[in-house]
Amino acid sequence: MAEIVGGFLVPHDPVMFVARDAAPAEQAEKVWGAFENCAERLAASGATTVVIVGNDHYMLFGTTCLPKYCIATGHVEGPLDQLPGLKKEQIANNEALATAIAEHGSESGFDWAVARSFTTDHAFSIPYQLIVKRAAELSGREIKAVPVYLAAAVDPFITTHRARQLGEQIRDAVLAFDSDDKVAFIGSGxxxxxxxxxxxxQVNEEFDRRVIDLCCSMDIDGLASLTNEEILEQGGNGAMEIRNFICAMAASGAAHGELVEYQPVPAWVTGLGLIELRV
Amino acid sequence: MKRDVLERVLWNLSVDRFSKVKFKENPTQYLSRFPLGAEDVRMILEFDVKALQEAGVSPLLTLGYWIEMSPDRQMSTYNKKLGSESGYSGSIKG
Incomplete structure (x- = not known):
């Protein structure tokens, strides 16, 4: 059966790419270095597949259909929104595992929206290119990636509790998957x-530290109990993406999280936190 | 002011190449395809992102349509239109 080897919670800040020099050099170096650190850790974990939990930014899904959660089961390319240093490319999906997650879901109360051919946006492609692809280079082995997209930036939002349940369903599906895959998870946002x-x-370091503490102690209940109003007021509309954290944490079943780096960077419009989920 | 139609128009103008071309050719004619009121049309033509957000439109779409279609595409102008003095320069969704 497939094995779960850990995971990461990382930001997907496009401003890092379009305004690299806007941030103080010391902070920029720490953030870029932290992504490299995560890649090294992923390479060392032995992971062969990474499920990346991200969210659309009202680019991939339009007003005609806004899925609460979607998984790509076939061809994957991206990102749609190319950035300097983040070019569009073909991505090796673990199609068998992605299909197994969707089918397991349909039998257990999770009606996944399925993308047979999918184009990612930066929510997937930033962690993919900086961590997964880099870990593949470092380790010399192929690492496939499965895109999971939650409604975390465009309403109607998936609830935090449903994000947790979905993570648990993904975990069950992975552990029931008949293969020798070693699977890691990334919560992106x-x-x-x-x-x-x-x-x-604006950046709210106090809110960020509170979220980091909850993640590092694997307090999913604490994270899931944050109300939308609380998140929007204290962390902004972008902080609704902690749904992706919750899903990835629940999927990983990690014992605890370890802070890799945190930098509040107003010039990059984000409080950037990188955490390793250790099983 | 219907959020659903406003968001459909702004989504088209953010990501759909055909819509962008048609809007640039003749904005008023392009907008006439949609059931928009006079105030809706004004907000879109004048890039009144503050009024659009007050009408319930997602900030992700006001930002996307600003970046893709506005005359100067500068975030400083966008921020001023929202009533902010933010000096951040990042010009993309996050």
Whole structure:
């Protein structure tokens, strides 16, 4: 059966790419270095597949259909929103595992929206290219990636409790999957940031530290109990992405989290936290 | 002011190449395809992102349509239109 080897919670901040020099050099070095550190840790974990839990930013899914949760079971490419240093490419999906997760879900009360051919956005492709692809280079082995997208930036949002249940369902499906895959999870997003609103550029370090503490202690109940109003007020509309953290944490079944790096970077409009989930 | 139609138009203008071309050719004619009121049309043509957000439109879409279609595409102008003095320069969704 497949084995779960851990995971990461990391930001997917596109401003890092479009305004690299805007952040103080010391902070920038720490954040870019932390992504490399995560890649090294992933390489050392032996992972052969990474399920990346991200969210659309009203680009991939339009007003005609807004799925609460979606999994790509076939061809994958991306990102749609290319950035300097983040170019569109073909991505090796673990199609058998992705299909197994969707089928397991349909038999256990989780009606996945399925993308047979999918284009990612930066929520998937930033952690994919900086961590998964880099870990493959470092380890010399292929590491496949499965895109899971939650409604965490566009309403109607998936509830935090459903995000947790979904993570548990993914975990059950992986552990029941007949293969020798070693699977890791990445929750992509956060922490505090305001997107497209007049508050853009603010960072709430106190809120970020609170979220980091909850993640490191694997207090999913504490994270899931944050109300939408609380998150929007203290962390901004971008912090709704902690749903991705909750899902990945529940899927990993980690014993605890270890903070790799945290930097509040107003010039990059985000409180950037990177955490390893250790099983 | 119907959020659903406003969001459909702004989504088209954020990601759909055909819509972007048609809007640039003749904005008023393009918008006439949708059941929009006079105030809706004004908000879109004048890139009044503050009014659009007050009408319930997602900030992700006001930002996307601003970046793709506005005359100067500058975030400083976008922020001023929202009533913010934010000096951040990042010009993309996050």
């Amino acid at each position: 956060g922490i505090s940031h305001w997107v497209g609103t007049k508050e853009s550029g």
